[in-house]
Amino acid sequence: MNSLSFKNVSVVYGEGTPFRKVALENINIDFPTGEIIGIIGHTGSGKSTLAMLSNGLLKPTSGNIFLENTDIWEKPKEIGKVRSKVGIAFQYPEYQLFEETVFKDIAFGPKNMGLSEEEINERVKNAAKFCGIDDASLKKSPFELSGGQKRRAAIAGVVAMDPQVLVLDEPAAGLDPLGREEILGGLISYQKQKGSTMILISHSMEDIAKYCDRILVLKEGGVFMYGTVGEIFMQAELLFGASLDLPQITKLFIELKKRGLTENTDVYTVRYAKKEIEKFLQ
């Protein structure tokens, strides 16, 4: 079952002007329900455009996007409904905070969906829990929080809408390692509990390899590779072709393979690496 599907989707910016730019070209992908899909690609490869397409903030120049087998642009007037089903947290979402208290800001999305007071309360509490915001912070003004906490509050604002598909554009950019771990960890546990689909856009191959089930590699507006994490890392050397960096442990195994010491390059966690090394030491 696919929650979100792209069929022959192309996006061209500035058609008919000298600034014409193809952002995405003939994209065909299916995102299976309940999986975490990582999207990775060099700057300008079309990652953010893909995110904007997924909830109808941007209309494709050609092609169709299906959410649970319904074309999202079938009834353009009801695009608002799609937006409550596909939630997006953009890059640096902390700049979208505006309410008097963190609680009210997180409640902005659910309120726009027209939910009851009780339902909103529950959702805000729940979202705050997964994003690591304590009760005391909920009563504060969002502008009093630290940078990392602001980020959490903003992401909680999207999580509170309880979307079927949650798209996160660089949720951990610019945070310290502990903060990254906490935010991503919290979101993963939310995803596991709800069984929703999550799309994680990131520059960090390490994060993607660690958390995702499936990886989509974009290059210059096209699909460069798409498959499960294992499949992608089996051909890890190819990733250098999309100017992407690999986890250090994978780089080590590529070097070992060159020297004929191992066959596998689908090694992306230290634990698995340890097992492999022990195997050939025996």
Add this chain to the structure above:
Amino acid sequence: MLKDITLGQFFPGNSLLHKTDPRIKLIILTVYLIMVLAANTLVSIAAIAMITFVLVLVSGINLKIIAKSLKPLLFILIFTAVINVFFMKGDNILFEWYFIKIYKEGLMNAVLMITRLISLITGTSVLLTYTTSPLELTDAIERLFSPLKKIKVPVHEFAMMMTIALRFIPTLIEETDKIISAQKARGADFETGGLLKRAKALIPILIPLFVSAFRRADELAEAMECRCYKGGEGRTKMKQMKSHPADYVFLLVMIGLCVAVYFINSADFLI
């Protein structure tokens, strides 16, 4: 969506107008404006239209761009024409139908006003905004007004504020676009509802925008202080403005034309 705004857009080029010293250009613009506003007969306004057309040709700016810049004015132009044609009274009736009376004077005034408005906009754009980079422009303003420093007017500071404001217009537009997308993704609705509801819907855009504008201002001020910026006193320029003899010739030609327009006006051989 907001990216389509072309506010004081500069088109890089290599024409005579691009090369003219911006200070002289500012003075030329003043002369040009006096000339356009002074012209009050059909012959002199025709002369103005000719001069403006020649300036456009010299600037090398595409005529399509000029036409596009006039588009927002279309309503005002039509409105001016209608008011003049139907409501101005004179001595010579050209056309009469029930209560509608069209006079020769009204028709002529409409032509005069429209040509004047188009010339004002086109001339200013071609002489100044299209052919002068914003940096050159503020620099020129600073130099031209520098005598005012003697009476303690902070000319440099004003020029710096103008530069910064111009520099940040595209940045803020981009930021606004981002915030709109983010709030739309959270289900904000800007397109439906009455006036009050729509005004309220702007709050989630305006607050983050103001917050970020203040933050940027703070950061910029700190960055400038870190590089020892302390106002205009004793500050030197990397790019010195130089005026060439050709610039003065251009200025003299324009002054000559201005005087000519004045005489054509008083010659009064058509009306």
